[in-house]
Amino acid sequence: YSSVEVTQHFLDRIKNLDGQYNSFITVTDEQALTQAKAADELRAAGNANEWTGVPMAHKDIFCTEGVRTSCGSKMLDKFIAPYDATVADNFNKVGAVSLGKTNMDEFAMGSSSESSFYGAVKNPWNEEHVPGGSSGGSAAAVAARLAPGITATDTGGSIRQPASFCGVTGIKPTYGRVSRFGMVSYASSLDQGGPIARNAEDAAMMLNVMAGFDKKDSTSIDRAVPDYRADLNKSVKGMTIGLPKEYFSSDLDPAMAQTIQDAIKEYEKMGATLKEISLPNTHLCVPAYYVIAPSECSANLSRMDGVRFGHRCEDPKNIEDLYKRSRSEGFGDEVQRRIMLGSYALSAGFYDAYYKKAQQVRRLIKNDFVAAFNDVDVIMSPVAPSPAFKFGEKSKDPVSMYLEDIFTLATNLAGLPGMSVPAGMINDLPVGLQLIGNYFDESRLLNCAHQFQ
Numbered sequence: 001y002s003s004v005e006v007t008q009h010f011l012d013r014i015k016n017l018d019g020q021y022n023s024f025i026t027v028t029d030e031q032a033l034t035q036a037k038a039a040d041e042l043r044a045a046g047n048a049n050e051w052t053g054v055p056m057a058h059k060d061i062f063c064t065e066g067v068r069t070s071c072g073s074k075m076l077d078k079f080i081a082p083y084d085a086t087v088a089d090n091f092n093k094v095g096a097v098s099l100g101k102t103n104m105d106e107f108a109m110g111s112s113s114e115s116s117f118y119g120a121v122k123n124p125w126n127e128e129h130v131p132g133g134s135s136g137g138s139a140a141a142v143a144a145r146l147a148p149g150i151t152a153t154d155t156g157g158s159i160r161q162p163a164s165f166c167g168v169t170g171i172k173p174t175y176g177r178v179s180r181f182g183m184v185s186y187a188s189s190l191d192q193g194g195p196i197a198r199n200a201e202d203a204a205m206m207l208n209v210m211a212g213f214d215k216k217d218s219t220s221i222d223r224a225v226p227d228y229r230a231d232l233n234k235s236v237k238g239m240t241i242g243l244p245k246e247y248f249s250s251d252l253d254p255a256m257a258q259t260i261q262d263a264i265k266e267y268e269k270m271g272a273t274l275k276e277i278s279l280p281n282t283h284l285c286v287p288a289y290y291v292i293a294p295s296e297c298s299a300n301l302s303r304m305d306g307v308r309f310g311h312r313c314e315d316p317k318n319i320e321d322l323y324k325r326s327r328s329e330g331f332g333d334e335v336q337r338r339i340m341l342g343s344y345a346l347s348a349g350f351y352d353a354y355y356k357k358a359q360q361v362r363r364l365i366k367n368d369f370v371a372a373f374n375d376v377d378v379i380m381s382p383v384a385p386s387p388a389f390k391f392g393e394k395s396k397d398p399v400s401m402y403l404e405d406i407f408t409l410a411t412n413l414a415g416l417p418g419m420s421v422p423a424g425m426i427n428d429l430p431v432g433l434q435l436i437g438n439y440f441d442e443s444r445l446l447n448c449a450h451q452f453q
């Protein structure tokens, strides 16, 4: 097939099916077909690589030159990015075709994709259920085969949890592995881009394009990028898998425990050894994260003031009125809640009690993992406490939504790579197995996932 044919195939699927799922915010048909045509010409001239003309899409958090980059918010509804994020640029450089931009929780805050200004995303497995979040659009679109692979971001689980809910594969790399340049910031010390794809092999192929040093991102790490497909077929024989007892407590839903344990048994059959480990500060992940992430978000989102960036209210009376009304109208409820929480935690009188304390706790959480990786090669657990929940089930109670992230936050707080691989079904809904690796051990996670698939 030519790239134009393949691209048209996916554009047709989006047109015919996405009315149901709402997984795309913007579809760039014309641009995609122009890119596909150019790719076909390159191929005819014998100048193609494996990516030439392959369709994909981006989460709407990555800036894409000349195309709206909304971050799921009214605030950026009219924002046309004047430049490409490094991740988008990398895909352009290898000749990939971008189909458009996928839906997400507003500013990536959420675990259900219900908080988007553009409406909620539906889970293709059952449309009464959420697709997870915040990268719900990316995961749902891959699950519905509207694109073979889509970029996403993960601040506290936003790649892994939607991948789990939608039965697809996603990897959040080590902090600093993928450039954050041009990725709208939520919580800068936690944010990391990564792929969502059908399987580990496709995810590895995407990560090959996404990963690498970028001098435009001061937290990017200058370290050689391996070929992430090189180790896919290695045996897992002799590998030691750590099972954190805090992640398999008696509170864990029995069906979830069973599904995850069955998946882990497959690794034992393949010759891996299981070892119970302890991550004693696990109970502090949710409280520490929900101080650090809102704090950083309150600082990052201060640039959306209706002057330099973002929605501007009608007819402002003075500068204060302009700020107040522009921000009240532009930001949704959850974003406003986080800005208030973060501003409070960072205020002079409370900084030591909240933000500083949370950073100290974060170090303890990291140390738990450093100690664990002295004894094991990879850690396995559920991705989320349950399969995809129903619309409205948690959106009215923010704390119940925050608890949804209990198994995914630690890897972001520690900066470690984490992955979700489809493990089985509960009540006709998919659930993922979480793989957590040591720093820069993405190849091992992809290897483990590929051996299971």
Ligand code: GLN
Binding pocket: 108, 109, 110, 111, 133, 134, 153, 154, 155, 156, 157, 158, 159, 186, 293, 405
């Ligand atoms: N659910 C978490 C939050 O709302 C994580 C979101 C994310 O990883 N972007 O902050």
